[in-house]
Amino acid sequence: MSNWQNRTVGPSSGGAPTLSIAPWHRSWPSHAQSTTARKPALRTCSPRVFARSCLNVARHSASAISSTTSIDMSDETQFRLPTDVKPVHYDITFRTDLVKETFDGFVVAHLDVIKETSTLTFHSSALKIGNATAQCDALKTSQTDTSRTFEDEQERCVLHFATPFPAGSKIELKIAFDGALTGAMMGYYKSRYTVDGKEAIYALTQFEPTAARRAFPCWDEPALKATFSTTLISRENTVSLANMPAISEEVYTAPASSSDTSNPLTAVTEWMSKLTFGETSEKWKITRFEKTPLVSTYLVAWANGPFEHLESSYTSPLSGKTKKLRIYATADNIKQAQYALDVKAMAMPVYEKIFDIEYPLPKLDTLIAADFDAGAMENWGLITGRTQVYCLDPERADITTRKYVASVQSHEVAHQWFGNITTMEWWDNLYLNEGFATLMGEVVVPNILYPEWKVNTSFIDDHLERALSLDAKLSSHPIEVPCPDANKANQIFDSLSYSKAGSVLRMLSNYVGEETFLKGVSIYLKKHLYKNTVSQNLWDGISEAAGHDVGEMMKTWVGKIGFPYITVTETPKGIHVRQDRFLETGPAKPEDNETIWKVPLSLLTVGEDGKPKIQREIVLDQREMDIELDTSKPFKLNAGTVTPVRVLYSPERLVKIAEEAAKGEAVFSADDRIGLVNDASALAKAGFSNTSAVLSVADTLRHEHDHHVWDAISGLTYSIRSVWFENEKIVEGVSAFQRSIFSPLVDKLGYEFPEGEDPNKILLRKTVIGAAASGRDPKVIAELRSRFDHFLKTGDDSKMPADILSTIYAVAVRHGGREEYEAMKKIHNNPVNPAAKSCAIGAMGQSPDPEIAKETLQFALDHGRDQDLNSFFNTVSANPKTRRVVAQFFKDNYDAIHKRFEGNFSFTYIVRGAFNRLASRKDADETEAFFKEKDTSKYALVLQQTLDTIRANAEWIDRSTDDVEKWLSQWK
16 A cells, blocks of 8 residues: 555655345345444453554653564454354455445355354444345355344354354355445545536445455454455446456346356346346346465455446566456546556566566556545555546656656556565564565665666655654564554554554665565465465565575564664764664653664775775674774765664764765765755754754755755754744745845746656656745745746736646745635646645745635635545645634544544544644643643544654754854854
């Protein structure tokens, strides 16, 4: 899954067997209305106790988490399904009614009985469960349940039977069900689109992590893999999609006789003859799909709607087979889907070559959805995702959008191997899916397809820096985090499971060599085809390829919370290095500083020939050690900024490194220069050095030419402006400094983007224009406003280059009035492409008027798509003039927002977006007090991380205000 919510507004932009089924089950009550006597609830902790335990795990990982990668959870059984039966195959018959916005059907679950049992427990949520019969081969008879119990908190249904099922027997459990198509963006849900000026719907699935149970009764755990045969019933004028290709599709006609048991559709037509299908003129069709390989329930998928498609193919470099690739969308979006399809066609053979494993399915589709909670989802054979990550206007596409669409498509294609063929055993190993997809899909493969993009360098800011920022909090969590209750798994789809996991895997690849690393990954995948894995399985594969054990090094990186900073002290013979846990609030207490990481130091030195060389074999595996080297020559730890650490040098050495870095590529690469700025920034915020020192580093690098480094410098100035947002003296000082370093580059680069220009130059121009505008450069602001004014007067957008569209929109609203704001509303409501809509959302929050900010947030609630609410909250919060408006609006509308988003990924990001840019202890105390009496169990980690952020901001202000004011006084 690609996590859209991690993509925030940047600082510069401001076949079914025969079945005789009983009468249809509408009379069966829902879970909440069940009149069946309840079985005593399973022993479980309260949500608040769970929340506290999560936080205790985060705060005291040394004692709560074993140093091994296999985590012993003694209470795990209370959250997991009983192991008395195991599903091996599902036959699903599923009808979608897009007019009534409902679905219904029946599932036949083929079960192996592991030990004798008289109960069958499975997952079900938000469904009406109808008649259930169990045919057991050993009993030679079928039986219906005598009673049933619904365990709402664990989202389970327990069927009780009079005669126990013997161990070693097989069961065919047949269950009828129905449900409603809601806009919840999970389970099987509806998505809205506009056709000929009228709103219509289509339906699709989103099952990860625990929502397959909302579409059909199932054993909804990753390790309980089974095969699936799916039959979809829909109106004739729609398209039905599923994981596998369709075997047959025929219009339904009521059978004259159902005695032909050889027909695989007999059970379906018998069932359908008992249903109400509305007007007799309405035609329905039955679509049967091929049987899947073994697959986890969260990767099962289907969809139904008026989809159109584009088609391509690729030839397997391993087998020579040609495999079909399609991308589906509604008519309004299909014309913008070609680029994503092209990326998929290029990526597929590359992955096959790297892993030496052929993609096993006959096809790979992508479905673009207008309403989608995350960014995209890797369902096997049917990838899904939101318009913003798959649609690209070929006539108006900026390079940032091209890079993002390519990275998301490549990320989801990577999952077809990582996650789909080989799947983590439980959610505590989520990173085995997401960390790998992040590294492979966003670095390794894009670097092959688009070397000019320098994606390895982009990774540092896109992922490494994001990961270190979150992991620097006391309320962080290990990559491999205990998650006994899968209903709480949403909380760990965060920057640690994605970005930090990708970063530590990148570190390992750098340490053993990429060729060895990828060979080890191939060994791992081949040994566990269609199976479930844990961390040790991966380390075994890479160790086999490397010829030495890598598991011991990696256990602390994935099993322990946090990361170290390395203090470098110069000695007569070289340097002395020491590792301690890094926290954004300063030195860690002894109880929080017990972990000793095995740190690949990647020492960069300069040889006699004056060229840099890197020693990758040096590993700091103790608290401190001495290294001999000639300190009279340039040196730097963590060459290439690959290891997830911060490096603290003396002030004098920092100056020397900065001065050498200012010379360009001779010694220190752009990757090194980015790391220099980012480390100095984070260490200053934590109080290990003066903030003025990192500002001086930025000033020293004012002649830098790589846009990635300028992005890091822009991020530094943005952070200071944001934290001291109520100190106009500092805000103006930072603005003046921004004008000093960014405006000359704007003058040099201009505002035009010639076709075929080098990507670095395009992105550099984009960065410096945005930063100069943020720094209140009147000339830049006037230029950008004039371009938007021309658009307002003429409707001609040719003067607004796509690469700076977000900045132009933001400046227009920030320095304009009601007319510019209303123009953004119109663009939002009728965008020429998804990118323009995203830019409009980003701009709507830029008005300094608190009343317009409230209007924007209310507009988002009343007229925006649910998937976009977090974006609206983020943009208004990013505006220093209105961020308190966001916090209060969230508090005033908490009940409505919580009810609307409960169970979604989005809610955690809305919480963060509403509060994490506040910067006083009073803000933290008031925020904590607001949530005190609320059930925060499903977002407890995010809430605590947000509170930690606010308090860290407050400490930075207390510690560094005088220092920052003094340094900025030279800029007028």
